[in-house]
Amino acid sequence: MNPVRILIKNGHIIDPSQKIDGVGDILIEEGKIKEIKIQDAGYHPPQSPLSKGGSKGGSSRIVHHASGSDTVDASGLFVFPGLIDMHAHLREPGYEYKETIKTGTLAAVKGGFATVCAMPNTNPVNDNSSVTDFIIRKAVQEGACTVYPIGAITKGQKGDELAEMGIMHSEGCVAFSDDGNPVMSSLVMRRALEYTKAFNVPVISHCEDRNLSEGGVMNEGLLALTLGLKGAPSGAEEIMVDRDIALAELTKGRLHIAHVSTEGSVRMIRDAKKRGINVTAETCPHYFSITEDAVKGYNTNAKVNPPLRTQKDIDAIKQGLKDGTIDVIATDHAPHHKDEKLREYDYAPSGISGLETALSLSLKLVHEGILTMTQLVEKMAVNPAKILRANKGSLRAGSEADVVIVDANKEFKVEAEKFISKGKNTPFEGWVLKGRPVLTICKGRIYE
């Protein structure tokens, strides 16, 4: 049973939506934020949560009171609005052996996410309202957190005919994407960007010129040549980023570029924003954490689309995150069954199980001084909410109580076998990361 009241005490609260950055308490009542009290501006916590370990070890920080109230001691910890993942694959319906809405959302809350957007490449594809409805019902019944479905742009994600986006939107789809498949026809993409203006929803573009990437399984370059793997050049992504920016300019539609992986894409998006074009963009932790070198030894857990690139791309993406060119950090959580990854590199499916490492890998950017903690929260909660026009990503009084409590200094080792997600496919196995969520609250329900 959910506690009636939750009091989170002495946490370092960061809520960019209200410009809050200070130590204080949050009171939650009946699943909603009741109030936030910030201590005097002059107050300094005994330990800055970012400098030294504030963790109290393994014991629970929750005290249950007989009255049905819980108190959470958050001293030495950060408190953020629950994170929002704009880009995940929950696999249900159709691929329940890879992930289900239940396991995917449990992995999400483990990773600090209170909201997950589910990409439509299920089986059947979420290209009609009955699939949308199924996902929403299933999420309500079995999901640990909020699930927002993303509908397909085209029927069957085939890139030919527009799907019934208006009906899906009224059923609860928050955005549209043929993710995994680019919309190759410029005309169809134009229509999609134009048509969705009626509902004020973003079109999320998986930017890849399939003619140019032609079966590439990793980044094109010397490493691909020496591994004997077919390369997909950066240009295959950039041509589509460029095209879609041109279409966004033409249509004034709402374009969101998914999983930016190259220096050139960052540059083009930056220029487009300068010119006032309505474009937003996301990247994923693997695109700023590891290079194509991770593929060495034919590591199928490092096979992802777009492929892992090079150090100069990582540098550009970090800069793009810092200067605001890239609005969002999403996971592109793509769980696969172990047997599917235990194959010839060419035949293994692309994707990384990302929900349970995303926040920790992103916190690295804060530890490195690339992002402030406020910027991090913007990219993982505030901006996704804005782009999706969701009433989320804020700790404002009256909003649903989605909260994540984070120990920014806790070191831990990534062990895929301990993932809650069914997908154990991570290239970060064995990495020691600093900082992880301690506790996530979704609509007043506590996940520890």
Place this chain on the structure above:
Amino acid sequence: MKLSSKDLLGIKELSKDEITLILDTASGFKDVLKRDIKKVPALRGKTAVNLFFEPSTRTRTSFELAEKRLSLDVLNLTATTSSVVKGESLIDTVKNVQALGADFMVIRHSSSGAPHLIARHIDASVINGGDGINEHPTQALLDAFTIQEKTGRLEGLKIAIVGDILHSRVAKSNIYLLTKFGAEVRLIGPPTLVPKELEQLGVKVFHDMNSGLENVDVIMVLRIQMERQGKGFFPSTLEYAKNWGLTSERLLRAGQDAIVMHPGPMNRGVEVASDVADGPKSVILEQVTNGLAVRMAVLYLLAGVKE
């Protein structure tokens, strides 16, 4: 000296000393092959399985004969006769073969890295018989053996490799081997098939056949795979032959004692003119004979790793 790994996955993974060891051992086996009775009992009682997931005649028969000359029991499995068509995974297939008691598995596969994947999951020695567009190590070893036999060395030689480098596992293995031994390697072919990035491996890229062939000691001609035609890498075999086909006229550019090699099978009149292939500078059939000795050496030395 012994090889350091139970598997031969690629030339990339071998040290210069290991390569020398294989080539020296191959010389011994070449002498055996000249005898009246060509079979030795070296590996009697052991089993080799040739697992070919991609069609091959030359490499498979060469391995098979090399295995038989060493008194191995030999089993040949090809993709069409194995369970692969029933949807069995590669790992399951090789684990089953392992369970039959294979000591050696020679793998030919269209996917780069497949032998590496297999080697991690089974105890048998895995020999890469050609994987995708990655490597074909025994071909490079037999090429090196042939060059050494003909010229007495590898170091300092000017060696031209002509053709579809991008898709050639033979070329890749040769590049790794020859650069390890200090040869000057030149890659010649159209820019679509000879990417400039390869120069980072310490080779020189030429798109003009005549300048590339200037004073070379060895010319390795690669097979132009007909399926590349129509994919936009070059407009036609006719145009390819005109620009990069090895003719007797072009051969004059090369050094006086230059030898001509080809891993086979040849497209006569496309990448190599018939009079060159059959001419006095051609060592193409000797490559085939040497392949046997080199593969015997590899099997023999890998058996020694486990002892």
